[in-house]
Amino acid sequence: MGxxxxxxxxxxxxxYSMLQTFRYMNAGFFVGLQVLGPIFxxxxxxxxxxxxxxxxxxxxxxxxxxxxxxxxxxxxxAFQAVIMNAVWSGANGIRNEQQAGTVEAIFVTPSSKVAxxxxxxxxxxxxxxxxxxxxxxxxxxxxxxxxxVTPNIxxxxxxxxxxxxxxxxxxxxxxxxxxxxxxxDDINQVLWTSLVFFTGLAFPVEALPQWAQAISWVFPITHxxxxxxxxxLKGYSIFDSNLLFPVVSILILTLxxxxxxxxxxxTFFDKARRKGALTGY
Amino acid sequence: xxLALEWLTFKGVILRHFKEFVSYRTSVFATIIWPLPLLxxxxxxxxxxxxxxxxxxxxxAKYGIASFSGMIILGTIVYxxxxxxxxxxxxxxxEERFNGTIESLFLTPANRMTVxxxxxxxxxxxxxxxxxxxxxxxxVIFGVQPAIADWGAVIIALISTMIALVAVGVFFxxxxxxxxxxxxxxxxxQAPIRYASGVAFPVAAMPAVFQLxxxxxxxxxxxNALRSTVVQEGTxxxxxxxxAPLYLFTAxxxxxxxxxxxxxxxxxxxxxxxYKI
Amino acid sequence: MNGFDVAKQANAVRSSIGVVxxxxxxxxxxxxxxxNLLFCARLDGVREDRAKPRxxxxxxxxxLEDRANDNVEKYSRGMKQRLxxxxxxxxxxxxxxxxxxxxxxxxxxxxxxxxxIKEKLQKEQGKTILLTTHYMEEADQLCDQIAVIDHGKVISxxxxxxxxxxxxxxxxxxxNATSVPESLVSDVKLIEGVQExxxxxxxxxxxxxxxxxxxxxxxxxxxxxTETMVKAGARVRLIEQSKPSLEDVFISLTGRxxxx
Numbered sequence: 091m092g093x094x095x096x097x098x099x100x101x102x103x104x105x106y107s108m109l110q111t112f113r114y115m116n117a118g119f120f121v122g123l124q125v126l127g128p129i130f131x132x133x134x135x136x137x138x139x140x141x142x143x144x145x146x147x148x149x150x151x152x153x154x155x156x157x158x159x160x161x162x163x164x165x166x167x168a169f170q171a172v173i174m175n176a177v178w179s180g181a182n183g184i185r186n187e188q189q190a191g192t193v194e195a196i197f198v199t200p201s202s203k204v205a206x207x208x209x210x211x212x213x214x215x216x217x218x219x220x221x222x223x224x225x226x227x228x229x230x231x232x233x234x235x236x237x238x239v240t241p242n243i244x245x246x247x248x249x250x251x252x253x254x255x256x257x258x259x260x261x262x263x264x265x266x267x268x269x270x271x272x273x274x275d276d277i278n279q280v281l282w283t284s285l286v287f288f289t290g291l292a293f294p295v296e297a298l299p300q301w302a303q304a305i306s307w308v309f310p311i312t313h314x315x316x317x318x319x320x321x322x323l324k325g326y327s328i329f330d331s332n333l334l335f336p337v338v339s340i341l342i343l344t345l346x347x348x349x350x351x352x353x354x355x356x357t358f359f360d361k362a363r364r365k366g367a368l369t370g371y
Numbered sequence: 372x373x374l375a376l377e378w379l380t381f382k383g384v385i386l387r388h389f390k391e392f393v394s395y396r397t398s399v400f401a402t403i404i405w406p407l408p409l410l411x412x413x414x415x416x417x418x419x420x421x422x423x424x425x426x427x428x429x430x431x432a433k434y435g436i437a438s439f440s441g442m443i444i445l446g447t448i449v450y451x452x453x454x455x456x457x458x459x460x461x462x463x464x465x466e467e468r469f470n471g472t473i474e475s476l477f478l479t480p481a482n483r484m485t486v487x488x489x490x491x492x493x494x495x496x497x498x499x500x501x502x503x504x505x506x507x508x509x510x511v512i513f514g515v516q517p518a519i520a521d522w523g524a525v526i527i528a529l530i531s532t533m534i535a536l537v538a539v540g541v542f543f544x545x546x547x548x549x550x551x552x553x554x555x556x557x558x559x560x561q562a563p564i565r566y567a568s569g570v571a572f573p574v575a576a577m578p579a580v581f582q583l584x585x586x587x588x589x590x591x592x593x594x595n596a597l598r599s600t601v602v603q604e605g606t607x608x609x610x611x612x613x614x615a616p617l618y619l620f621t622a623x624x625x626x627x628x629x630x631x632x633x634x635x636x637x638x639x640x641x642x643x644x645x646y647k648i
Numbered sequence: 649m650n651g652f653d654v655a656k657q658a659n660a661v662r663s664s665i666g667v668v669x670x671x672x673x674x675x676x677x678x679x680x681x682x683x684n685l686l687f688c689a690r691l692d693g694v695r696e697d698r699a700k701p702r703x704x705x706x707x708x709x710x711x712l713e714d715r716a717n718d719n720v721e722k723y724s725r726g727m728k729q730r731l732x733x734x735x736x737x738x739x740x741x742x743x744x745x746x747x748x749x750x751x752x753x754x755x756x757x758x759x760x761x762x763x764x765i766k767e768k769l770q771k772e773q774g775k776t777i778l779l780t781t782h783y784m785e786e787a788d789q790l791c792d793q794i795a796v797i798d799h800g801k802v803i804s805x806x807x808x809x810x811x812x813x814x815x816x817x818x819x820x821x822x823x824n825a826t827s828v829p830e831s832l833v834s835d836v837k838l839i840e841g842v843q844e845x846x847x848x849x850x851x852x853x854x855x856x857x858x859x860x861x862x863x864x865x866x867x868x869x870x871x872x873x874t875e876t877m878v879k880a881g882a883r884v885r886l887i888e889q890s891k892p893s894l895e896d897v898f899i900s901l902t903g904r905x906x907x908x
Contacts, residue, residue, distance in 0.1 A: 127558070128562070130565065130567075134416065135416065137566075137571075137572055137576055138416050138420065141430070141572055149421050149422075153419070191672070267397075272397075276400075280401045283405065283408040286412055293419025293420070297419040298415065379690040379693060379694075380693075383687045384687075384690075387687045391676065395678070470675075472676065474667075474669055474674070478662055479688070481690075
């Protein structure tokens with residue numbers, strides 16, 4: 091049907107994803123609270139820092155190579171808001187469609203399911219950007235998030251985009267799994283917690299045991315975060331030798347994960363169709 | 372009140388809940404696995420900044436907490452159970468809406484509060500492994516040794532906490548139906564309550580404004596009661612100051628949940644919104 | 649309702665009614681048919697020693713006993729509808745509320761359900777049934793008393809015979825024709841005595857359209873009608889005068905527009 095049609099599908103799915111979010115604004119106060127959720131994780135990190143005291147910064151600097159803990163964490167949680175929403179938007183979206191009874195109506199159309207999923211993911215990322223902005227604003231106003239060097243914004247943006255590309259593959263795989271498994275929330279809980287633990291969102295990866303550090307390599311978030319933090323907190327450009335390892339790692343992972351994600355989605359989807367399990371929940 | 376009928380309803384809901392739970396294999400998998408990364412995360416948020424020994428010394432010196440890992444483990448267990456309440460019981464009526472079964476449910480003579488309470492206890496049973504399993508894990512991995520002076524106090528603290536959590540679930544069940552956005556509400560409440568109830572650190576370590584908030588959360592008292600009796604040799608007498616507000620909040624939440632449910636039902640009938648998603 | 653005050657004795661009312669909502673949803677898909685019924689029995693206050701044999705009997709009644717231990721997600725639409733029906737009967741209520749019980753069913757399944765309602769529930773068990781439907785022939789077949797509701801108001805009620813008699817003063821002409829122009833409806837409506845005109849395409853390939861004309865007098869209207877149709881270029885295949893059906897009753901009471 092052509093790219094114009096796919097673009098239309100993407101735009102429609104994106105618009106619908108945003109409408110779905112805003113039409114529940116009768117719980118608007120709580121939607122706001124959800125957006126502010128990462129702030130409380132930030133507060134947790136800050137509180138722990140206060141508990142341990144000044145020696146914490148010394149340990150942190152020695153372990154991570156970064157001078158300040160709070161900017162490190164602020165960037166971590168600002169980053170995770172976008173990435174996590176991207177990761178589970180597909181799975182949650184499919185679960186919602188199943189419960190609303192609209193899966194059949196969608197999948198019987200000639201539209202590209204990839205374009206449809208990407209629209210959903212983009213809608214959730216848009217909402218997540220609000221969360222990211224709030225975290226950065228609160229970080230600046232409340233936690234005195236200041237920078238010691240001039241940040242390299244293009245490198246940081248590239249880091250985010252590469253991570254999104256790599257983690258979108260996870261989103262597709264999870265979404266496909268939801269057709270069969272039906273429930274996404276439980277998997278999301280495990281995934282989110284595991285990702286925060288392994289990828290250095292709340293504390294340096296270097297603080298983990300060796301076996302855990304090895305596992306952290308397989309997640310694009312680990313490297314994306316390294317790139318973004320390096321760019322913002324140390325002013326590295328994307329071509330800086332300090333970023334060579336994370337850039338190469340994330341490129342390799344993205345190239346590997348994208349086809350895996352796509353084929354996982356298709357495999358789970360086809361299996362669900364054959365079982366007649368597409369619409370059940 | 373016909374107790375035999377209430378028991379029938381209670382039993383029916385628990386059996387149904389459990390059957391549905393085990394039919395979702397990913398739910399069972401997640402229920403077993405989730406405590407591991409959550410526990411690890413809560414511990415490493417400290418270990419990223421200091422060694423275990425240093426953390427233990429600071430906590431003992433500043434807050435009188437002898438066991439760092441014990442503190443984390445008990446906070447994690449209660450948080451897991453709270454979470455199960457929120458998604459299990461709190462979202463239960465919303466799930467009935469999605470299933471299209473809410474009308475049928477409200478048209479039976481079954482007591483709605485009994486249905487919700489049964490849902491709450493069922494959720495607790497589903498998460499029961501955490502209490503035992505996480506403790507075993509912590510003994511093996513972290514070498515946590517409980518410091519229990521009064522087993523009776525431990526049991527009372529545990530049961531009181533579980534009842535309080537059921538009350539939380541019952542309260543939110545009505546609230547979620549009223550707002551028709553259960554998943555957003557449930558997700559929204561996770562992080563604030565995780566922070567304010569002292570899952571990862573003592574309440575005294577929080578800024579003052581959050582401490583005020585902490586003391587209106589039943590979860591806070593539950594965590595304190597368990598920490599006190601399991602790793603700090605607390606006795607029943609020492610628990611009174613913690614259990615009294617816990618019971619008070621339990622009663623308030625149950626009563627509020629009951630009236631809110633009635634209001635929800637009346638409003639839904641007027642507006643025709645009982646079944647609308 | 650059944651001697652109980654609906655406002656003050658709500659639970660007593662609930663115990664005395666069985667509600668059948670029907671549809672694809674309204675059942676727990678992850679439970680078997682039997683488990684769904686057992687759960688509902690508990691909520692209706694039916695003890696297990698009574699519920700289990702009753703469930704077995706009901707499953708047999710609707711021929712679901714072979715599939716009773718399969719999860720509902722594997723049931724067909726007709727099977728789900730039958731399960732809905734017997735779910736409302738577990739506690740043997742004297743009154744049943746059936747909300748469009750045959751909606752979406754294939755003709756065979758619909759016949760089975762209607763026969764079940766008429767023979768088993770009405771005649772054998774003597775239940776009082778409040779049934780809602782948009783299928784006029786279903787109301788005609790099953791109901792002793794009918795209330796016609798339009799825009800939330802009861803606009804007419806009576807037995808099927810009484811309702812039809814109420815429109816006896818209306819003659820109904822059915823014409824089958826081809827090459828029917830769009831302007832024909834408005835032209836026919838201008839004929840004196842004509843009250844309602846409804847058209848529907850019955851064979852798109854052959855271009856055959858059925859025109860239903862409600863008029864005060866078929867005898868007076870027919871010559872003008874045929875003249876109008878011939879002038880408009882329509883080719884008449886069949887003309888007949890019929891007795892008003894409940895559908896005609898509905899149309900005459902509510903007008904031509906398709907109602908929800």
